[in-house]
Structures are given as C-alpha cells and as structure tokens.
Amino acid sequence: MMDHAATKPTTSKSAKIIELEYLDTSSLKQLISGEVLAIRIPEFANAKTSERLNQIIGEADTLEQYSHETYEDGHVVQHFYGVHRWGTPFNSTYGKAAGSDAQAKYYADAAHMRGVIDSICAPEKPPIQHLMEQLQEIWPQGAVTAAFQGQPMFCGIIRAMFPETAHLSETVPHVDCLPLSIAELEHQFSANIYLETPPSGGELIIWDTEAFAYDEVKRFEGAQLPEDRLQKPLRIQPRNNELVIINTRRPHAICGFESGKRISMQSFIGYTPGEPFYFWC
Numbered sequence: 001m002m003d004h005a006a007t008k009p010t011t012s013k014s015a016k017i018i019e020l021e022y023l024d025t026s027s028l029k030q031l032i033s034g035e036v037l038a039i040r041i042p043e044f045a046n047a048k049t050s051e052r053l054n055q056i057i058g059e060a061d062t063l064e065q066y067s068h069e070t071y072e073d074g075h076v077v078q079h080f081y082g083v084h085r086w087g088t089p090f091n092s093t094y095g096k097a098a099g100s101d102a103q104a105k106y107y108a109d110a111a112h113m114r115g116v117i118d119s120i121c122a123p124e125k126p127p128i129q130h131l132m133e134q135l136q137e138i139w140p141q142g143a144v145t146a147a148f149q150g151q152p153m154f155c156g157i158i159r160a161m162f163p164e165t166a167h168l169s170e171t172v173p174h175v176d177c178l179p180l181s182i183a184e185l186e187h188q189f190s191a192n193i194y195l196e197t198p199p200s201g202g203e204l205i206i207w208d209t210e211a212f213a214y215d216e217v218k219r220f221e222g223a224q225l226p227e228d229r230l231q232k233p234l235r236i237q238p239r240n241n242e243l244v245i246i247n248t249r250r251p252h253a254i255c256g257f258e259s260g261k262r263i264s265m266q267s268f269i270g271y272t273p274g275e276p277f278y279f280w281c
Contacts, residue, residue: 031189183278
C-alpha cells in the first residue's frame with residue numbers, strides 16, 4: 001500500500017472541500033467521517049484521453065436520458081433532471097424482478113461498454129480504471145468492480161449535459177442511495193471526472209448537512225428533501241480533467257449553464273468498514 005505523503009491539501013474557505021495533488025489515505029478517511037464534503041484533484045484525467053472521449057460523445061447519436069429514482073408510495077419512480085448518458089445505469093433495473101429484461105440488458109451493456117471505452121482510451125487506461133488502481137494502492141482493503149448480483153457491474157458511465165435542459169437539475173436537490181436489497185453500504189460516494197466543462201455555470205452544489213440514512217431516503221416523496229437540510233450550500237466549479245468525489249447521500253445538484261457542454265465519466269463508490277471500495281454505475 002502506498003500513500004503520497006508529499007500531498008499538500010488546499011482547503012476552501014469553508015474547510016469542507018479539499019484540493020489535492022494526489023489521493024491519500026488520510027483525506028479518504030476525512031471524507032468517510034464527514035469531516036470534509038468533497039475531494040478535488042485537478043488534472044486527474046489525461047487530457048488526450050478526455051479529448052478522445054469527448055470526440056466520441058460529440059459523434060454519438062445514441063445518448064439517452066439519465067433518470068434519477070425516487071420512492072413514491074413504495075414504488076420506484078424515475079425523473080429526468082437534464083442529464084444524458086452513454087451507457088446503461090444500474091438504476092434502470094430498480095423495481096424490476098430478478099432475471100428481468102432490464103437486468104439482462106444492464107449486464108450485457110456493461111460488458112459491451114467496458115470494451116468500447118477501453119478501446120477509445122487505449123493506450124491509456126480509462127480515467128475510472130486509473131482511479132480504482134490508485135485506491136488499490138493507498139487503501140488497505142483496496143478497490144474492486146462491484147458484483148452485487150454475481151456479475152461484474154459497469155464503472156465509468158458517461159454523463160452529458162447541454163444548455164437546453166441543464167437547468168432541470170438546479171431546482172431539484174437529490175441524494176443517491178443504493179437499495180438495501182442490493183447491498184448494505186455504510187456510505188455511498190460518487191466520483192466524477194470532468195472531460196469537458198462549460199465556460200461558466202454548471203457548478204456542483206453540495207449541502208453541508210448530515211448524510212441521509214436509507215430509511216430517510218425512502219420517505220422522500222417526489223424527491224422533496226427537508227428544507228432544514230438545505231440551508232448551507234457549497235459550490236464547486238469543475239475544471240476540465242478534474243476529479244471530484246462527494247458523498248451522494250448528502251443533497252447535491254448541478255447549476256444550469258447557457259453555452260458549452262458538461263461531460264463527465266462517473267462511478268458510484270460504496271464503502272463498508274473492513275471491505276474494499278466497490279465501484280459501479
């Protein structure tokens with residue numbers, strides 16, 4: 001296990017967002033404990049790799065809406081908040097029976113997209129794979145691709161936002177929480193590696209409040225989060241090739257923008273004490 005002892009964190013005025021040259025064990029522990037709300041690592045992705053991925057996204061005619069799930073009257077309801085995707089997310093299987101067509105499609109697409117993204121990024125490794133390998137070096141239990149249902153999951157979905165619909169996310173703070181029926185995790189984080197950012201706007205907002213428990217998340221009807229938990233917003237202006245890691249059980253949202261594109265490679269990261277970090281999306 002390696003740790004980058006030379007890393008010198010830079011903190012925001014709130015001291016809740018830290019900027020590092022390299023990931024290190026102590027900063028990850030601060031993120032897990034809630035002492036910090038976000039870790040930023042500028043220039044994490046290889047610029048040429050980002051350019052190749054952006055070019056493919058620009059040519060892709062298969063982008064689909066990336067919906068967000070809420071629980072209403074005990075049922076999963078999907079909402080569109082202005083994010084498009086390249087790749088199939090695991091939440092497309094929520095509320096579906098084991099062995100369903102939706103589940104089969106997810107795992108088939110996961111295998112296909114791993115090969116496609118590896119090919120695009122070669123000879124470099126995909127940015128999410130690079131992150132997983134760093135965690136394997138610095139975290140005692142390492143990091144692995146999740147296989148909560150016995151099959152390897154997808155890591156590194158591409159998320160794209162455009163000016164026409166970007167405003168939809170700004171008005172709806174939300175949290176992300178894997179259902180307990182899939183896996184019981186103590187914390188759920190997300191890693192976003194920004195491949196392209198708009199000239200202005202598109203900030204990530206995360207609220208300085210306690211992370212929500214799963215039972216609380218299930219009580220949110222129509223994603224209406226309690227107002228008393230939305231009083232201290234912190235803003236992060238993402239930069240090209242930057243990595244940002246947050247706890248997704250804290251409310252977060254994305255600001256709209258008027259021009260350009262906001263494209264990132266994303267993975268959720270599950271944490272349970274004594275186990276590796278689990279990557280999926």
